[in-house]
Amino acid sequence: MKKIVSAGFGAVALLVTTAGCSQASEESNSDGLTGEWRMTSLEVGTEGNMATVEYSGQVIFTDDTMSVQAMNPDTSAPDTPLTVQGYEAYYGDLTRDPDAGTLSVTVESAAARDLIGQTFDRNYEVDGDTLVLTPSDPAEGFRVTYERHSPS
Numbered sequence: 571m572k573k574i575v576s577a578g579f580g581a582v583a584l585l586v587t588t589a590g591c592s593q594a595s596e597e598s599n600s601d602g603l604t605g606e607w608r609m610t611s612l613e614v615g616t617e618g619n620m621a622t623v624e625y626s627g628q629v630i631f632t633d634d635t636m637s638v639q640a641m642n643p644d645t646s647a648p649d650t651p652l653t654v655q656g657y658e659a660y661y662g663d664l665t666r667d668p669d670a671g672t673l674s675v676t677v678e679s680a681a682a683r684d685l686i687g688q689t690f691d692r693n694y695e696v697d698g699d700t701l702v703l704t705p706s707d708p709a710e711g712f713r714v715t716y717e718r719h720s721p722s
Contacts, residue, residue, distance in 0.1 A: 607716035
């Protein structure tokens with residue numbers, strides 16, 4: 571059985587810019603999620619038995635959009651349902667429940683076209699400048715950690 575790595579929710583985001591900081595957008599970012607995050611680690615497996623996988627990426631959150639990009643440095647890695655030639659990229663409409671620490675993204679555009687129209691549900695936890703994304707369904711078996719990116 572082949573395990574599919576779903577690095578997506580925390581991988582690299584299509585360059586999306588957030589313009590203007592209104593009070594409404596500040597309120598919608600009360601959970602600290604909005605912004606650009608760079609992947610620091612990707613782990614796959616089951617809780618208590620996670621293995622680190624070499625991957626790089628970023629995720630960008632606006633008030634209502636999530637954009638993901640991730641890359642497997644192994645150029646001979648086979649395609650997965652989420653990747654094309656080792657690259658994962660998608661974006662879509664975002665809904666989040668800060669009280670529950672959950673989010674959903676419905677894919678509007680993706681490198682792997684079969685993702686379009688799918689909805690991914692994730693748990694998230696923001697602790698200062700660290701973001702951890704995990705699947706709502708533990709059977710998906712991954713944990714992605716990001717660090718908030720502050721442009722210089």
